[in-house]
Amino acid sequence: MSETWMIAGGWMAAGLTIFLFSFLYRDNPFFKAAEHLYLGAGMGWWFQVYLFNIWKPKVWEPLLSGDFFVLIPAVLGLSLVTQFIPRISWISRYGFTFMMGYGAGLAIPATLSTDFMSQIAGAIQPFTALATMTPMMIFNSLVVAGGTICVLFYFFFSVEHKGAVKKISNIGIYFLMIYFGAAFGNTVMARFSLLYGRFDDLYTFSGANYFYASQILLIALVAYFILHSFLGGKKTEEEEPAH
């Protein structure tokens, strides 16, 4: 790739990143442009993925090699498109029915195994090593089993939650909240690593070899916001308060 294209790519990446971040301040035409570009690029990307990763290797090439069995799923898939023609849209029911059928067939045994059997076996399995367990390990296993039961009580819809049931389900909520807190922290950490990635790119594109793309674009955007607010943009915003 030539240097000119590298620099152009850097400006494009820095510009789109800054335009999307500008939404944190307020909606603006630059964000809209980046949003629509992202939408279009996303659609284009998935179109070529479907075309070259699914249609070509799984339908077109088997047909050319004489494997006509692929016509069955292909026709079922195409039947979904008949939704767009009201007169024959009933054909799509065959495709939908097949999808729902195999989806349920795959999901039900797996769910039963993972949501029921594994839960029970996982809770009682540690107690098979009772002779070698330390008091702390026993306590830990009891907390896990007790937590499972309390959380299940919270999600029990057949009885009104009052009295003892309410107390048990409240303990379940504490277990849930501890989990959610841990999950929140974990996910936020992961998101920060994505943010650092964008900042790292902006830093890279702020170098002289990219003609200070990040700084120039950032200054230009700030200048736009200042000018826009002086030229009546703020008034328009005030006329349409959020609530």
Next chain:
Amino acid sequence: MTKNKIKALIILLLTAGPVLAVAGGKAAPGTIDGFTAVDMPYDAGASVLLKWPVGPSDSADASYVVYGSSLAEGGWRKGEEFVATAKTCKDINLPFWAWDSGEAQHALKVELNTLFGDIPPGTPLKFKAQLLRKGSVEAESPAVDAASKSNWFRLDRLNNLLFLLVMIVIFFWAVSHAKRKGLFIRRIAGLDAIDEAIGRATEMGKPIFYVPGIGTMSSISTIASAFILGEVSKKVAQYDSDIKIPHYDPIVMTVCKEIVKQSYLEAGRPDSYREDMNFFVSADQFSYAASVDGMISREKPAACFFMGYFMAESLLLAEVGAASGAIQIAGTDIESQLPFFFTACDYTLIGEELYAAGAYLSKEPMLVSALKVQDFGKLVVMASVSLGIVLVSLGTKLHWDFFVRVILNLFKAY
């Protein structure tokens, strides 16, 4: 004379040969009797089961080595090597109703893909085993033929099947009961706010955004979301408010179109229904999020519903909705995204509450029955965990090994 000399030489060789071999430590190896190789039961044809009796010479200082050969390639491939006291039928991980786990026989499951690479079921194979002691072969089995095959029925998963059958019976009982007498479902906090949210939108003359997430129609949360959408859109039709449903998946969009149309019909307002209430945005996760964010921030809806399957876009959507001042009700079964909805939304349906919401709102016998079956499942889990811990602890303490194994096998997942 010469004949006599030759005879004497032959006799000498025949008698002295074995004596010399023993003296040199190279005795002919013994035979491992009863060595068999059969198809591994209850699998898809990817393994073979080798069995032979435990012998008196099996001790910790000896080891067994198994060899396999495919007729196509020829030659022997070395398989697993293990201490001669290990690998009995007890070590095969199959439940008691499908497998005799005595310790009288050695049993070894040979994964064919590991030993031979990618070979189809039914390929003719040969197997043999050797008993090694101090580096020399003490005994060897004859080579036996074997071929794996795909099995139709997994007897080892019988417990799962029986449990499923019990669930099905309870489901049909619950459907019949719900149709005759109705079934009780406790109040779900958050759902009462739906009326409030729709009323607010009507008063303010602003639209409602219903975001069904990025799941496909095979996702349970998306199916639950579709049921809730039916009830929400019915109320929207009654209040003559406006609802917008941006979609990520075209099939979900098609289903939702039918649901909303039906709801408007049931509410007696078919004239108010518009085809563009449901619209496709993008099948790319973050393009979808960016676009819906843009719409919410520009149109400033009075209420946002985020119900269904959500991943990383959950906070992106809910945060923009909160910033625009909308009342927000969310629900998903993706545990990692629930904390974000807690922080940014007014009401959040946690996991199974989302499934229950559809039943609670519609009172549809089929949905209510499904919920009852789930409750039964939870009851089974709670009772089994409590009782299982007591029984397993007792069995372990009293060394009732088979009893403990029975309990663990009853709840064996796959």
